[in-house]
Amino acid sequence: MPELAEVEYYRKEWDAGLRRTITRVAVHAEKRLFRGGDMTRLAAQMPGAKLLGSEARAKQMLFRFSRDLWLGVHLGMTGKLRAEPPDFAPGRHDHLVLFQKSCALVFTDPRMFGRVLFHEGRQPPAWWTALPPAVTAPEFTPELVRAFLQKRARLAVKAALLVQSAFPGVGNWMADEILWRAKIVPGALCGTLTKARAAALWREAREVCNGALATVAVDFSDPPDDWFYHERWSPDGHCPRDGSALRTATIGGRTTRWCPRCQR
DNA sequence: CGAGATGTTCGGCT
DNA sequence: AAGCCGAACATCTC
Numbered sequence: 567m568p569e570l571a572e573v574e575y576y577r578k579e580w581d582a583g584l585r586r587t588i589t590r591v592a593v594h595a596e597k598r599l600f601r602g603g604d605m606t607r608l609a610a611q612m613p614g615a616k617l618l619g620s621e622a623r624a625k626q627m628l629f630r631f632s633r634d635l636w637l638g639v640h641l642g643m644t645g646k647l648r649a650e651p652p653d654f655a656p657g658r659h660d661h662l663v664l665f666q667k668s669c670a671l672v673f674t675d676p677r678m679f680g681r682v683l684f685h686e687g688r689q690p691p692a693w694w695t696a697l698p699p700a701v702t703a704p705e706f707t708p709e710l711v712r713a714f715l716q717k718r719a720r721l722a723v724k725a726a727l728l729v730q731s732a733f734p735g736v737g738n739w740m741a742d743e744i745l746w747r748a749k750i751v752p753g754a755l756c757g758t759l760t761k762a763r764a765a766a767l768w769r770e771a772r773e774v775c776n777g778a779l780a781t782v783a784v785d786f787s788d789p790p791d792d793w794f795y796h797e798r799w800s801p802d803g804h805c806p807r808d809g810s811a812l813r814t815a816t817i818g819g820r821t822t823r824w825c826p827r828c829q830r
Numbered sequence: 831c832g833a834g835a836t837g838t839t840c841g842g843c844t
Numbered sequence: 845a846a847g848c849c850g851a852a853c854a855t856c857t858c
Contacts, residue, residue, distance in 0.1 A: 677837095680837085821835085
């Protein structure tokens with residue numbers, strides 16, 4: 567599931583273990599989720615460390631532990647975090663479990679498109695520090711969006727919204743929501759968008775991120791009733807504005823839905 | 831049974 | 845030669 571807001575929701579699941587010590591680690595170290603990291607070292611270093619805090623940015627999470635230990639988590643397509651009782655027995659897809667005295671912090675991911683990174687050091691890892699400013703941050707300006715669209719002039723705008731360096735945290739359903747609100751047809755090439763439409767894209771990207779953070783991220787509740795979201799999942803979806811039957815096509819390699827009447 | 835799923839990365843082509 | 849596109853990754857569900 568995880569886009570921006572779902573990631574923030576799952577991050578908080580591990581708050582159950584805040585200020586508590588890890589007693590034991592269970593990890594499927596050979597899985598591709600852990601590629602590029604030393605999981606033997608993780609299993610050796612984690613016991614005795616305390617979970618001190620966490621943060622979500624875009625689709626990434628970073629958990630901070632005592633002893634200068636850090637855990638980066640990306641949920642991929644099917645990753646989830648949750649807390650279980652301390653006697654929890656990990657199942658086939660529970661690839662990492664941090665046991666504490668009073669609970670077990672579980673990372674599950676059946677498809678294993680996610681990623682877990684282990685880092686040791688006084689400072690957070692470089693890949694974290696280098697993440698671009700959030701869509702909701704003041705540094706995310708209309709000028710930045712415009713410059714990106716001009717650089718990627720031959721790319722469909724739907725595909726552009728999925729580029730994480732430009733729209734961090736935006737995923738497939740949020741991209742469709744943004745385009746519907748901005749009344750832009752997803753197949754439009756970035757280079758053809760006027761300044762006004764680029765501004766609309768900027769504005770709606772912020773609206774959709776803020777709206778999702780105010781609903782989905784809080785308690786996994788649905789976005790507001792008038793969002794495109796609800797219709798986009800239905801095979802028989804209709805435009806909430808004008809009732810037109812939605813169109814479906816693959817754009818930017820992903821299933822894309824839009825209203826053929828109000829998105830041009 | 832086949833198709834598709836809310837993500838990223840790589841290799842090949844233009 | 846940057847940048848675009850499709851395939852691959854691995855598993856489950858409809």
